[in-house]
Amino acid sequence: MDFTLSEEHLMAQQMVRDFAQKEIAPTIKDWDRRHETNPAVLPRMAELGILGINIPVRYGGQGFDYITLALVCEELERVDTSLRVIMSVHMGLNSMALLQWGTEEQKQRFLVPQARGEKYAAYALTEPDAGSDPVRLRSTARRESDVYILNGEKMWISLATKAHNILVFAKTDPHAEPAHKGITAFMITRDMKGVTTGDIHGKLGVRAGSTGWIAMQDVEVPVENRIGEEGEGFYIAMSCLDNGRYTVGAGAVGLIRACLEDSVRYANERVTFGQKIGHHQLIKQKIAYMQQWYDAARLLVLRAGWMKNMGQRNTRETAVAKWFATDMSVKAALEAVQIHGAYGFSDEYDVERYLRNAKGAVIYEGSSEIQQLIQADYALGYRKDRPLRCELPAYDPEFWQNEG
Amino acid sequence: MHVVVVTKNTPDTAATVTVKGDGTIDWGDSLVVNPWDEYAITEAVLLKEAHSGKATVLTVGTDEHQEALKHGLAIGCDQAIRVWDGALDGCDSLGYAEAVAAAIRKLGDVDLVIFGRELADIATDQHVYQVARKLGWTMLGYVAKIQALDVAARSITVNRLTEYGTQTVRSTLPAVISVVKDINEPKYPTFIGIRKAAKAEIPVWSAADLGLDAAALQPRTQQLRYQELPKREGTVEIIEGATAQEKAAKLIDRLIEEKVL
Numbered sequence: 001m002d003f004t005l006s007e008e009h010l011m012a013q014q015m016v017r018d019f020a021q022k023e024i025a026p027t028i029k030d031w032d033r034r035h036e037t038n039p040a041v042l043p044r045m046a047e048l049g050i051l052g053i054n055i056p057v058r059y060g061g062q063g064f065d066y067i068t069l070a071l072v073c074e075e076l077e078r079v080d081t082s083l084r085v086i087m088s089v090h091m092g093l094n095s096m097a098l099l100q101w102g103t104e105e106q107k108q109r110f111l112v113p114q115a116r117g118e119k120y121a122a123y124a125l126t127e128p129d130a131g132s133d134p135v136r137l138r139s140t141a142r143r144e145s146d147v148y149i150l151n152g153e154k155m156w157i158s159l160a161t162k163a164h165n166i167l168v169f170a171k172t173d174p175h176a177e178p179a180h181k182g183i184t185a186f187m188i189t190r191d192m193k194g195v196t197t198g199d200i201h202g203k204l205g206v207r208a209g210s211t212g213w214i215a216m217q218d219v220e221v222p223v224e225n226r227i228g229e230e231g232e233g234f235y236i237a238m239s240c241l242d243n244g245r246y247t248v249g250a251g252a253v254g255l256i257r258a259c260l261e262d263s264v265r266y267a268n269e270r271v272t273f274g275q276k277i278g279h280h281q282l283i284k285q286k287i288a289y290m291q292q293w294y295d296a297a298r299l300l301v302l303r304a305g306w307m308k309n310m311g312q313r314n315t316r317e318t319a320v321a322k323w324f325a326t327d328m329s330v331k332a333a334l335e336a337v338q339i340h341g342a343y344g345f346s347d348e349y350d351v352e353r354y355l356r357n358a359k360g361a362v363i364y365e366g367s368s369e370i371q372q373l374i375q376a377d378y379a380l381g382y383r384k385d386r387p388l389r390c391e392l393p394a395y396d397p398e399f400w401q402n403e404g
Numbered sequence: 405m406h407v408v409v410v411t412k413n414t415p416d417t418a419a420t421v422t423v424k425g426d427g428t429i430d431w432g433d434s435l436v437v438n439p440w441d442e443y444a445i446t447e448a449v450l451l452k453e454a455h456s457g458k459a460t461v462l463t464v465g466t467d468e469h470q471e472a473l474k475h476g477l478a479i480g481c482d483q484a485i486r487v488w489d490g491a492l493d494g495c496d497s498l499g500y501a502e503a504v505a506a507a508i509r510k511l512g513d514v515d516l517v518i519f520g521r522e523l524a525d526i527a528t529d530q531h532v533y534q535v536a537r538k539l540g541w542t543m544l545g546y547v548a549k550i551q552a553l554d555v556a557a558r559s560i561t562v563n564r565l566t567e568y569g570t571q572t573v574r575s576t577l578p579a580v581i582s583v584v585k586d587i588n589e590p591k592y593p594t595f596i597g598i599r600k601a602a603k604a605e606i607p608v609w610s611a612a613d614l615g616l617d618a619a620a621l622q623p624r625t626q627q628l629r630y631q632e633l634p635k636r637e638g639t640v641e642i643i644e645g646a647t648a649q650e651k652a653a654k655l656i657d658r659l660i661e662e663k664v665l
Contacts, residue, residue, distance in 0.1 A: 008602040015593045062595035238552045297495055401599065 046117020058404025082209030084251035160212030206357030311394025323371030405457030440520025478593030501534030515627025
């Protein structure tokens, strides 16, 4: 067993770390305070190639592996969750779905510009009345000759007002039995007639990130924009989550690291009872736990990444990584605030932002409760992986790096 | 057009550096590309792109400096060369310059050599001038902008940052320049560059490869010891007063009393 990261991994990680630390960290607190998204972030991530990191070069990407995606997410969320969210929706939930399910024509039309960062991408499954139970979704897609007419409303959609391409799920057969077989996936573009979007304000965390709603009113979507077969949407949606959750888990690892690093720095500065607080056993205990959570969460995420590289199904392993890493990031953030005392309770330090941001990730992309059900169902034998018509391709350096 | 950028790794500027009892220094564990060289590497890549030329990143040192070379490749340099030989172990800046100059001569078609303004660890830049002297080329230090580079006409025009203002200088090529941070915004490595750098096998040129006599590399100066600067001790005194004017007056009195003014 080899735990070594390659030179490529380390250099890519360092590059993204430098970008996030130099260009985002100095002003992120102000953007977060103002509940605004820094408009320079997406174009800059596009320009640097981050938005296509693990997409094959032949599809406009950078040709790195799935492990690099995790390292990138860790570095981004080390600075702010809003940066990693971009990777979750643009890459994990949308671009990787195209890589897995898209036809060659769809890859050329949607994936290439997304991987190049010329177009931004989002994913719209959740609705006002359908979150953990997506089969309840009410959006409909009615076929009329060579178009589908989409109607419905999507909610809590990251980059809703920024993305050009949005992967939406709607029912082509609202009366299907079982109901999940009536769902179909479509790539809509935000400029289509009948699509309106807006931002949601008043969030507890990820305030520098864009979260919104999408309304579709008689939106004509060409048949060529249907991703996968009719009725295959639920399987596509779930496979997207195998990748989205991976990025969320990897980001949470970065958030734990943020809590740990900031706490270590503070514990080596702040003095109480005649010594730096790092010398007090109760502070040491908190630091020790953060280190343990970081190591364990990171290993779980990297195992899932390794499985992706190998082309192995990783639904359970990704889910457990996401569950553990995000739960521990909440705990780490709580402890980081505690270590910082009253300063941690104010936004003079970053740890209160970490705590507010951490709370989102135990809810979105499968709440911690859903992740627990998944683990239990696998263990009890109630759930088994079935082969998909299209699996996420294993990482093949030759294929990924050649111009094609 | 062939531009060579000379770089090395230096201790991380964020690291804690300690002078030990025996006069040697513990530089900390991590090394980074000499921060000033970030500008030099970027400038080399910008020039090679603008002039459809070639950029080479060069270092003299052990494999500890490999990362600086890989960084140069990842940013866009076409090739990297490391010069090392046991005979260079413990060499002084003159020996270092001898090796750099010999490598540049071996490359043969070099028009311009770029250095960062100094080495961040020991705050020295004499090696830059020594390289120019060894090559017999013009030396332009503290360059803040390359106004024009005309390879065909063998000329370079630069703005130099001096204590008294900006000086515009034109020189013939080939030349050696050192750059300050006004010259550009350092580039990040590109992902394609990273992959190229990770795969690159970097050649190591020995003293024999460069036709250098070990005797010429013998240090003529020796570093005897480092010494910690005496610790500055200070106290805080808060000047009280009813009005700002009263406080200011008291402050001035105190400063005069302490012979600061």
